[in-house]
Amino acid sequence: MDDSISYTWPIMPKYKVCEHDKYGIRKNHYVLFKTREHSGFDITADYGTEVKSMAKGKVIFTGFDGTTTEGLEQFNMGYGNIIEILNDDGRRCIYGHLSEILVKEGDKVNNNTIIGKTGCTGGSRVPHLHIEIRRTNTNETGLKNTINPLDVLPKLDFSKINLKYTTEPYSELWKKMASEENPWDFTEEDIWYEEDKRYIK
Ligand SMILES: [Zn+2]
Structure with a gap:
């Protein structure tokens, strides 16, 4: 075990960080529409952005988690x-x-090894990367088993990261999430309803 390893950003945040993206308690989850823990940090990204490993380590699992659905x-x-x-x-x-997943179980990675590409699979309504750092090598998620990724990643001045996400059909929901006045004021009505292959694996 090496306590001195350093962490680097897997992708550089480009779009404004919404309340919904932050580690902690979400007041209105955009899939469940209720209060829920968020055990990681979300980085809104252009679909297909290269994702790099945040630290030195070894790939222990790749796969698909979730329900493939339509609508x-x-x-x-x-x-x-x-x-x-x-x-x-x-x-x-x-x-x-x-x-996309570009590594396989057993692969060794370093900081900045390209491991995959961003998307919108699983419980995602705007293309983004969910990063989560568990305190130990555990299958358990939740706030008690994780740390805030911002505690170990290089500091960024988020006030300078202000780009608006404009890609359709996600931008209307994003705009509500990015609202200064009421970032939790979105409903199922704001979700893209029609079949979108990009939601599905
Ligand atoms: Zn997330």
Whole structure:
């Protein structure tokens, strides 16, 4: 176990960070529409952005987590296409909602090894990367088993990251989530209802 490993950003945040993206308690989850823990940090991204490993480690799992569905009546759930990496410091890192997985179990990775591409698979309504850092090598998620990724990643001045996400059909929901006045004021009505292959693995 190496406590001195350093963490790097898997993709550089480009779009404004919404309340919904942050680690902690979400007041209105955009799949469940109720209060729910968020055990990671979400980085809104252009579909297909290359995702890099945040630290040195080994790939311990790749696969799909969730329900493949069509439409909102049968919610997509879970991490979608997921990569799990056991970092050399003993923590497990999760990369979720990917469109592509470019590593396999057993692969060794370093900071900035390209491991996959961003997407909108699983419980995702705007293309983004979900990153999660578990305190130990555990299957258990939840706030008590994780740390805030911002505690170990290089500091960024989020006030300078202000780009608006404009890609259709996701931008209307994103705009509500990015609202200064009431970032939790979105409903099922704001979700793209028609079949969108990009939601599905
Ligand atoms: Zn997330």
